[in-house]
Amino acid sequence: DTAVSQTPKYLVTQMGNDKSIKCEQNLGHDTMYWYKQDSKKFLKIMFSYNNKELIINETVPNRFSPKSPDKAHLNLHINSLELGDSAVYFCASSQDLAFSYNEQFFGPGTRLTVL
Amino acid sequence: GQQLNQSPQSMFIQEGEDVSMNCTSSSIFNTWLWYKQDPGEGPVLLIALYKAGELTSNGRLTAQFGITRKDSFLNISASIPSDVGIYFCAGYGSGNTGKLIFGQGTTLQVKP
Numbered sequence: 334d335t336a337v338s339q340t341p342k343y344l345v346t347q348m349g350n351d352k353s354i355k356c357e358q359n360l361g362h363d364t365m366y367w368y369k370q371d372s373k374k375f376l377k378i379m380f381s382y383n384n385k386e387l388i389i390n391e392t393v394p395n396r397f398s399p400k401s402p403d404k405a406h407l408n409l410h411i412n413s414l415e416l417g418d419s420a421v422y423f424c425a426s427s428q429d430l431a432f433s434y435n436e437q438f439f440g441p442g443t444r445l446t447v448l
Numbered sequence: 449g450q451q452l453n454q455s456p457q458s459m460f461i462q463e464g465e466d467v468s469m470n471c472t473s474s475s476i477f478n479t480w481l482w483y484k485q486d487p488g489e490g491p492v493l494l495i496a497l498y499k500a501g502e503l504t505s506n507g508r509l510t511a512q513f514g515i516t517r518k519d520s521f522l523n524i525s526a527s528i529p530s531d532v533g534i535y536f537c538a539g540y541g542s543g544n545t546g547k548l549i550f551g552q553g554t555t556l557q558v559k560p
Contacts, residue, residue: 337490364546374534376491376550389547423490435540436481437548439490
């Protein structure tokens, strides 16, 4: 029973294409996140949503658009893919926005390769 | 913005040895979390620390929240081959932004 799941696991595509990554959590959490992990393994938050409302948007290009149809899902759509978008993207979730007690649980990641 | 400096960057040790890694910051953090990432997987939470001075254990792992709230360490005792992976410290800083900040990671390799 996967708590936070992402699809696809691997995504290889050409520059200029548009692609989506899906995320679902079955933990009953209110808050979901997208992180980007670069080639040096550094993890950086991109977005967070609480009950389908955008909370954090960390200076991410407009080509990235998160969408939350309900609080159990947070999808990431990327337009006009660029070489620099190649990375591993992680979805995460946490109970709520009680910031001091906010353990985040991560999905398995989606490795995006842009050729 | 707030940053976490994690060290060492990598460690190569013999099975059975103890390991220590730490994170420091120039600013105060309210919560410290330690994660482990196995190859091809997402980070998995190991230990969460909520109060300054708190010392918490999880099996062979022990972590402490520094008194100054600007540092934390993680110790692994009697390492085994499955301890291999990348260990990340992470924390919530001041200002209640809800943004979890990660250290650069410590890559641990264990020689059987």
